[in-house]
Amino acid sequence: MTRILLTGASGFVGKVLHRRLLADRHEVFGSVASSPAPTDSGHHYEVMDICDRTSVDAVIQRVRPTHLIHLAAVSNVAVSFKNPMLTWNTNVIGTLNLMESLKAHAPDCFTLFVSSSEVYGETFKRGELLEEDAACAPMNPYAASKLAAELAVTQYLRQGLSGVIVRPFNHIGPGQSADFVTASFARQIALIEAGLQPPVLKVGNLEASRDFLSVEDVCDAYARLVGVPVGRLEHRVYNISSGSSRKIRAVLDELLAHTTVPIEVQTDPERLRPSDIPVAAGSNRRILAELGWAPATPLAQTVESILDYWREQIAAG
Structure with a gap:
C-alpha cells in the first residue's frame, strides 16, 4: 500500500x-x-x-x-x-x-x-x-x-x-475562497438572494478567457x-488543462442562469488587473496520450455546485 x-x-x-x-x-x-x-x-x-x-x-x-x-x-x-x-x-x-x-x-x-x-x-x-x-x-x-x-x-x-x-x-469548485473569481461571483449572488447585499454584482474583466x-x-x-x-x-x-478556454463572462452567465432574483452586473475598477492576459489555456495532449486523462465534469454542473455551496454558507451565517 x-x-x-x-x-x-x-x-x-x-x-x-x-x-x-x-x-x-x-x-x-x-x-x-x-x-x-x-x-x-x-x-x-x-x-x-x-x-x-x-x-x-x-x-x-x-x-x-x-x-x-x-x-x-x-x-x-x-x-x-x-x-x-x-x-x-x-x-x-x-x-x-x-x-x-x-x-x-x-x-x-x-x-x-x-x-x-x-x-x-x-x-x-x-x-x-x-x-x-x-x-x-x-x-x-x-x-x-x-x-x-x-x-x-x-x-x-x-x-x-x-x-x-x-x-x-x-x-x-465548492469550498474555494471568495478571493477567486468564480467563488466571488457565487458568494455575491448568494448574498443578494438572501437580501444581504444590494442587487448589484461587482465584477472585473469579463472578457478574459481562461481554461476552467x-x-x-x-x-x-x-x-x-x-x-x-x-x-x-x-x-x-x-x-x-482542458485544452480550451471560456470567457469569464460565460462562467458568470452560467451562474446568473441559476439565480432567483434580478441582478445588475457592474464593473468595479478595483477588480481590474492592469496586466491581465486576454487568453490563458493549455494543451492536455501529453497527459491525455499517456494516462487517458481529460476533464469529465461539465462546467454548468461545477458552477451550480459552487452557487449551492455559497447559498448554504450564507444560510448558515
Whole structure:
C-alpha cells in the first residue's frame, strides 16, 4: 500500500484530494500548518510547518512516505504582491525543506509537485494552447516563486529522486475562497438572494478567457499520476488543462442562469488587473496520450455546485 504525505490537506484542493486518495485505498497522512489539526472521521493529520526544517524532518521520519503530494503554498496572486517574503519563503524554501528531508530520510519517495499554469505568464500572449515546453515568463511573485520551486525540485530529480511536476490551470469548485473569481461571483449572488447585499454584482474583466476545470477533475489527474508505478511516467512536467478556454463572462452567465432574483452586473475598477492576459489555456495532449486523462465534469454542473455551496454558507451565517 502507498503511504502518501499530502501537504496543504486542509485547503480547497487538499480536502477534495484527501477524500479521493482514501477512496482509492491509499494510506494518507494530511499535513496542516498549525494546531489544532482537523478531526475529520477516517482522516489522519500531521501538524507540519514546511518552513521549519525540524518540523519537516520529524514528520517525514514518522510517516516514511512512499509518495509526497505537495500542495501547500501561498497561492493567491494578490497576497503574493502584498507579502512577497511570505510567498517566496513558503513556496520555495518550504519546498526545499521537503526535498532535503526526503533526500535524507525517504530517498525512494515519489514527489508530485503541484506548480501552476501561472508560470507561463507572458507566453500566454501568443494566444494559443501552450504545451509543457513553452517558455515560462512569470508576471507576479506567486508565479515566479512557483517556477523557482519547479527548478529546485528538478535539481533533486536529476540527483536521483523520483517525481513529476504538474501545472494545473484554473480549477474551481465548492469550498474555494471568495478571493477567486468564480467563488466571488457565487458568494455575491448568494448574498443578494438572501437580501444581504444590494442587487448589484461587482465584477472585473469579463472578457478574459481562461481554461476552467472542476477541482474534482484536477484531483482525478493527480490520483492517476500517483497510481502509475514509479519510473513508468514518460515526462517530468504535465499540464492539467482542458485544452480550451471560456470567457469569464460565460462562467458568470452560467451562474446568473441559476439565480432567483434580478441582478445588475457592474464593473468595479478595483477588480481590474492592469496586466491581465486576454487568453490563458493549455494543451492536455501529453497527459491525455499517456494516462487517458481529460476533464469529465461539465462546467454548468461545477458552477451550480459552487452557487449551492455559497447559498448554504450564507444560510448558515
